[in-house]
Amino acid sequence: MKFLKPCIALTVLVLSSAVYALPEITVASLPWSEDTLGVKALDSTLSYLSSELKGKYEIKHVSLPAEELKKAVTENKVDYFISNSLFYTSVSASSGGQTAARIAVLWNPRTSSPTYGEGATIVVRKDSNIHALSDLQEKSLFVPSQNDTFTYLSLLGEIAKSGHQPREFFKSVDYGDGKHKTVIEKVLSKEADIGVVRTCYLEEHPNYEVESQLRVVNLKDFPVINCKTSTDLYLGTIFAATAEADPYLNRLILKTLLEMPAENGYIWTAGGNLSASHALLQTLNAEQYGSLSQKFFFRKLQEHADVLILLALIVAGLISHSIRSNYLIEKRTKELKEIQKTFNETTQKLNNMQKVGLIGLMSSMIGHELKQPLTIIMNYLQGLKVQSKTGKLDAKNILTALTQIKTQTVRANAIIQRVRSYAKQEKPQVQSVNFN
DSSP: THHHHHHHHHHHHHHHHTTTTOOOEEEEEOOOOOHHHHHHHHHHHHHHHHHHTTTOOEOOOOOHHHHHHHHHHHHOOEEEEEEEEHHHHHHHHHHTOOOEEEEEEEEOOBBSHHHHBBOEEEEEESSSSSSSSGTTTTTTEEOOOOSOOHHHHHHHHHHHHHOOOGGSSEEEEOOSSOHHHHHHHHHHHTTTTTEOOOOTTTHSSHHHHHTTTEEEEBHHHHTSSSSSBOOOOOOOEHHHHHTSSSSHHHHHHHHHHSSSSSSSBOOOOOOOOHHHHHHHHHTTOOTTTTGGGGHHHHHHHHHHHHHHHHHHHHHHHHHHHHHHHHHHHHHHHHHHHHHHHHHHHHHHHHHHHHHHHHHHHHHHHHHHHHHHHHHHHHHHHHHHHHHHHOOOOOOOEEEEHHHHHHHHHHHHHHHHHHHHHHHHTTTOOOOOOOOH
């Protein structure tokens, strides 16, 4: 019995701990090192959230490589994530904007707007023969880290805009331990021809001895930022929520971030423009960008399957109707051609028959009309022949016969002229005739 009370008390303590366990908030990010003031501001952010939400929520931070972080975000295995604008844009665009929601943006104090918070700076040794962007070709490049794709992609964007193929531009690309300081050391030790660091790193870590040995390539003049930059500027670091995050908790997180004191001048704010990040990913044709993503494409197919099936049926019906209409038109056209051919042949036959009939008619007309004058001529010639045999032929009879023969010959000639005029369809000549 003396051990019963302690056991009961321990059981009650364990049960109460289980009942009153604080809900956990998982915040994921790419691996980072305390190498820039912006990253130090992120460490302070996690500490501030843990402090302000103490007793309500427990903040758990996990650091994941890029591909693992992307998978965790798209599968809603974390509540929130912190990333650069290119990573956020890639994840958000590949899901049609339904995976991530931007809550706040880290504002670089050296810029006039969080929209221009980040970029990349290209550094080479001062004695190097590299002076322009085109001189970087076939040179060795050193990047802070494989997880820090922002600086590398920013540089590739500038190369693509210059008209070169960015993926085949450099002789080699090596990656460091995440520290920008390592990039500077590699360049100065001639282990790399070119180095690329975050914009404002040189200004935030002034080292005049080192800077005297370096030169910035492709220096741009942007009034919106008080730093040397070699690329376009993009939205600053983003604090984002995944699709399954509690909207009321999102509001609490935003309120806490906005109230957080500045860390080395860095503060959290709302707003900012992502258009430059979208444009860069489009230029580089990034794998997970927007409608180029196969996941996005097939997911959209599944979401709108009913509409797509209906449209497919309509299109199939229209195609079928078009094919049938074309077949009927071709069939009808063929029939009409056959009818036209038959009509032409029949017309030709009728024309030939008309010609034959016309010839017969003309022959009949000539035969009928010439029969009388020719008969008269034959009769007078026969009479002259008979009178010649009997000896009764005299000059008067010969003159009378010849006169009649002439008259009938003229008559026969007139008949022939009329028939020829009829055949030629000449207009008749109208003249006065004395019937007497």
